[in-house]
Amino acid sequence: MNAAGSAPAGDADAPERAYTDFTRALSYGEYLQLDALHAAHRPVTPAHDEHLFIAVHHVSEVWLNLIVQELRAAMTLLEAGVTDAPLKMLSRVVRAQEQMTNAWEVLKTMTPADYLQFRDAFGQASGFQSAQYRMMEFLLGNRSAVLLRPHEHRPDLHGPLLAALHAPSVYDLTLRLLAARGLPVPAEVLDRDLTVPHEAHPGVLAAWLAVYRDPERYWDVYELAEKLLDVEDNFRRWRFNHLTTVERTIGFKRGSGGTSGAGYLQRALGTVLFPELWEVRTHL
Template sequence: MSQAEGGRPDAPDSASRAYTDFTRSLSYGEYLKIDTLLSAHQPLTQAHDEHLFISVHHVSEVWLGLIVQELKAAVALLASGVTDTPLKMLSRVVRAQEQMTNAWEVLKTMTPADYLQFRDSFGQASGFQSAQYRMMEFLLGNRNPALLRPFEHRPDLHGPLHAALHAPSIYDLTLRLLPGHGLPLPPEVLERDLSQPYTRHPAVLAAWLSVYRDPQRYWDLYELAEKLIDVEDNFRRWRFNHLTTVERTIGFKSGSGGTSGAGYLRRALETVLFPELWEVRTNL
């Protein structure tokens, strides 16, 4: 064995000392169910770039799964009044969002001609129908009851999404912390219809102004607010990269899921999840 292959066979760092008998223990592939994971990769055509297209979307769904798990954990802690531990979870969300955004850079290597070779093969299938993406949006507070319709044929997906639509978002729970810090909010904020998108309120802005003008006094709220800004900042970047990828691939054709495509995505860029946290900067 050469030095490059791990030195002498009896050396402590030799590759030959690695464990190789997996008759009674889990191997790497078995633990991660690699065979199952790769078996899901089934292109419908012989087009070379369909492999790329499926890979990017599979990877994005894996990251979405992690984001949803971290958001749910953060929401549960905030609901019990804990503000420090959720910061770590939201930091992890931000890092995962960065990976999802970077995935668009890989997909952008696919040209319009490449995409047209297989686009018709998957019919009306669309990322618009991603249950995990919709769950992420509901947890963050971007809500519209009509967005449940694509999942009515799947009770296992529709049920959890319906529950999330009617439960407090991460921003709702953050706002519920403010009165406990001497920053009262009116009932129309604290008792609003949770199934509808949040709309800005002057009392909420006034409360956040108090936090941002005295961050030492309200440090836990201040730190949490800035972490939410990180999450929304990356959420916007992902959406912008999605839009530009669609525009450079299909222009302004309709989306496969029935939306207007780039036009729909451009309007989605106007969504603001935590409006007072952005507005407070202008008013300081």
């Protein structure tokens, strides 16, 4: 360091060489809109653990946003018959799901007594009302018109969800891809009512059996199937961790959003998104 406090002329690694004048340049905080991000963190009580509760849910919403973006991009390509790039996007979905699941571990440091200090303050607000979570579920194929009701007061949220309800899921597009490759996917499956979840069909199972018995011939859709199974596997883990977090925090009290709470989550664990991809293993 010289007398003026600047880095020696030959020291390329000195921190003093970093940019420090942002009067006319975009800074880190401005690029990420950190003022708006921090301003959104607004506890409504003085309870210490409300900060934790809000932070975990904010982070989860950011990951959900990324998951929805990646699913949409992958589905656009699958609809066009492209299978290689969607694998990367679905891999990113899997990694983002892992981060969401890990967030429950942080939230589990909050005890029942901690939670009761602020639970009543947010009234009927609940993760059940997350539009991004609902969009993720709709894109994955778990859908019901009833689940749109919490968003009827927000046309900007309700409209895209309604469109997704009537559009093919990622699994529907995958089955259409199988049919385009000449595999015998039944017409009643391809032309089914998209507003209800797909149910296991022996004809679809037969098509997947053909793929899994000859993976070299159908390598791209075989690999796609395995990646979809990764997505559902992580989806189940997230739901299980959600259930255990709720049980250890409020037991079997009713959920703030009006559901039965742990009982509702326990029932949701039985949801199977891609049934034939699980069933095919039994028949190989």
